[in-house]
Amino acid sequence: MRRKLISIALLIIDMIIVATVPFIALIIRFEGNVDFHYYSMLLNYMPAIIIVRLSTFYALGLYNRLWRYASINELLTICSAVTVSSLILFAYMYTTGSKLPRSVHILSWFFNIGFIGLSRLVVRIMHYLRQKRTKQSAKVLIIGAGDAGAMIAREINHRYYDTKRLIGFIDDDQYKNKQQLFGAAVLGNRYNIKNIVIEKQIDEIIIAMPSAGGGAIREIIHECKQTKCILKILPGMYELIDGDVTIQQLRNVEVEDLLGRDPVKLDVEQIAGYLKGKRVLVTGAGGSIGSELCRQIAKISPSSLTLLGKGENSIYEINSELREKFSKLDIEPIIADVRDKERIHSIFSQVKPQVVFHAAAHKHVPLMESQPMEAVRNNIFGTKTVAEAADEFGAEAFVMISTDKAVNPTSVMGATKRVAELIIQNLSKRSNTKFVAVRFGNVLGSRGSVIPLFKKQIAKGGPITITHPDMQRYFMTIPEASQLVLQAGAIAKGGEVFVLDMGEPVKIIDMACDLIELSGLVPHEDIKIKFSGLRPGEKLFEELLTAEEGTASTKHQKIFVANLKVVDEKKLYQGLVNLESIKHSDEVIEALKTLLPTYQNPKEKNCYIDEKISVKNHPVDHIVHIQTVPDLS
Structure with a gap:
């Protein structure tokens, strides 16, 4: 009215x-x-x-x-x-x-x-x-007086005026200093944050710099953490694919933001060239990487998208999500096991996919150490089944998700993924399909990854359990990994094993301390950290290449090609025959060692550390006992 x-x-x-x-x-x-x-x-x-x-x-x-x-x-x-x-x-x-x-x-x-x-x-x-601004309105400081900061400021003034009050901006650009934007001034640069927060009695800080470099974001978060303000951040550009910015997209600062990684720059036209209007099939479509691949692919408008996975709940969830967002896209969910040769053959004969992304795999290292035959069946023969079907039914491209654990493997999981790489490299020599693999390290937030585990442990009041104080890993985010996989498929010629630039390795204990601090707690005081010892098959440090391999650059600055040796087809064939004939788990290790001379199960001895370990300025003043790891070799 x-x-x-x-x-x-x-x-x-x-x-x-x-x-x-x-x-x-x-x-x-x-x-x-x-x-x-x-x-x-x-x-x-x-x-x-x-x-x-x-x-x-x-x-x-x-x-x-x-x-x-x-x-x-x-x-x-x-x-x-x-x-x-x-x-x-x-x-x-x-x-x-x-x-x-x-x-x-x-x-x-x-x-x-x-x-x-x-x-x-x-x-x-x-x-x-x-407009009635109540005394309870939160005083807001926006870091970044660019387009994203302006959009957030406009929303605060127009739609959230009753709960938030914009006080000012922070920007390192000297030209913007003291300039007015939406009735608020640019008050200084990142090094003035603490003083401005005290002077203006700021309650909430919003970091609105989606295209900023990872190093800059990390420095800004470090400055903000010295205040007691609520800290929100706008996701990076690889999460804001469509470029739209709204206040609803603000989220709490996560460990991902502290990685110091620069935003991914994609050649969208090149990616669209091999996906738009094509029939695309994704195996493991319900998993962390598989589901994100599906989200990214759906935006490029393929003619059809087939979601293949073994878990009905996860396939149901990604299918429902995609149908809601992309109602005009032809989406077909299929429940199937990649190890079922007849079923996979039937699916490929019906769908006839032109591009296949193979993300189905067993990936949990300790679990696969105790069940090596499952790892072999799924990671090796599952890959072989899907890859051969892609070859038989004339797929244009086949992209397999691999791992840094395939390099000088010390685990069953890593060894099986390296054998899977060999299979598709060998197939590429005689097939018209472009077979490629993409190696990368750990993905933050994926199922079974360390971050969700740490969050649960913090929620329970601790302690956080880490296997070793020197443990470090390469990390990237799910959207970043998925987008680089799509880009790798676009530049593939066939037979390559691509290696993604994972940046610098991150110490797990540093990540744990960051996560504790982001939860508003103090490491070693509010939340204890305990060391439990290396688990079966684990390394202290992961590698993306062997010392002999090396890389060659590609057109994309974050994607490299591993210089791998030519696959010995006869040795590979004999090794696969041996693995297929194995009936007992204890024979798997030896068969993998025969096939992969670089595969070594590490022998761990009792280890005691009787010293102060300095971890991000948080000394650990107790003796750490690293438990014995069983000798599996």
Whole structure:
């Protein structure tokens, strides 16, 4: 009801404006000495002027907008409505023999835009003055006075004025210092954050720099952590694929933001070239990487997307999500096991996928150490089954997700993934399908990864358990890994094993301390850290390449090609025959060692550390006992 009353009021105001403006234009044109017959002529045309103007305004939506949120788009709409109605009136008057000077039409156009725009501005000003900011409104400081920061500031002022109050911005650009944006000034750079927070009594800090480098984000978070403010961050550009920024996308700062990784820059046209309009199949589509691959692929508009997985719940979830977001896309969920040769053959014969992403695998190192036959069946023969089906049914490209644990493997999981790499390298030599593998390290937030485990342990009050104080790993985020996999598929020629730039390795204990601090707690005081010893098959340090391999660069700065030796087809075939014939788990290790000379199960001895370990300025003042790890070799 209130909205209708506002619309009626605006309609009446517009009627007065469009009826008055022609007379104002006439007076200005003749400098006050207007011949009476011009007034008479205008009065004769007045009904047409009012009807044409108001009808055009209504047709172009001037009466169904929330003018309290008016912006440049609404101003452009006013200009368009006045221009269209002016052209209609000019044509009508010209054809009916009007003798009004042309300058009167031009002045009327100008004054109509000005007065109607002013009337809408008054609505917005009245709404602004009526806003009630309570004493409980959180005082907000935005870091980043660029496009993203401006969008967040505008939303705070227009939609969240009752709960948040924008105090100012932080930006390192000296040109922006002291400049005003949405009624708030740029107060300083990142090194002034602590002082500004104290001076302005800031309650909440929002980091709005989605395209900033990882190192800069890490420094800013470090400065912000010295305050007691609520800290929110806008996701990086690899999460904001469509470029849209809203306050709903703000989230708490996570460990991912502290990795110091720069945003991924994708060649979207190159990726679209091999996926758009194609039939795409993803195995392991319900998993962390598989499901994210599906999300990214769906945005590129393939002709169809087949979601293949063994777990019905996870496939149901990703299928429901994609159908809601991409209702026009042909999506087919299929429950199947990649080890079932007949089933996979049947699926490929029906779907005939042109591009296959193979993400199905057993990936948990300790679990696979105790169940090596399952790792062999799934990671080796499952890959072999899907890859051979892709070859038989003429797929254009086959991209396999591999791991850094395939390099000089010390675990069954790593060894089976290296054998899977050998299988597709060998197939590539005689197939028209482009077979490639993509190696990368740990993915933050994936199922079974260390971060969810640490969060559960913190929620319970600790302790956090880490296998070894020197343990370190390469990490990247799920969206980043998935996008680089798609990019690798675009630049593949066939037979390559791509290695993703994982940045610098991260110490697990440093990550644990960061996570504790982000939870508002103090490491070793509020949450204890205990060391449990290396688990079966684990390394202290992961590698992306062997010392002999090396890499060659590609067109993408974060993707490299491993210089691997030519696959010995005879040895590979014999090794696979041996593995397939094995009936007992204890024979698997020896068969893998025969196939992969670099595969070594580490022998761990008792280890005692009797010293102070300095961890991110948090000394551990106790003796750490590293447990004995069974000798599996």
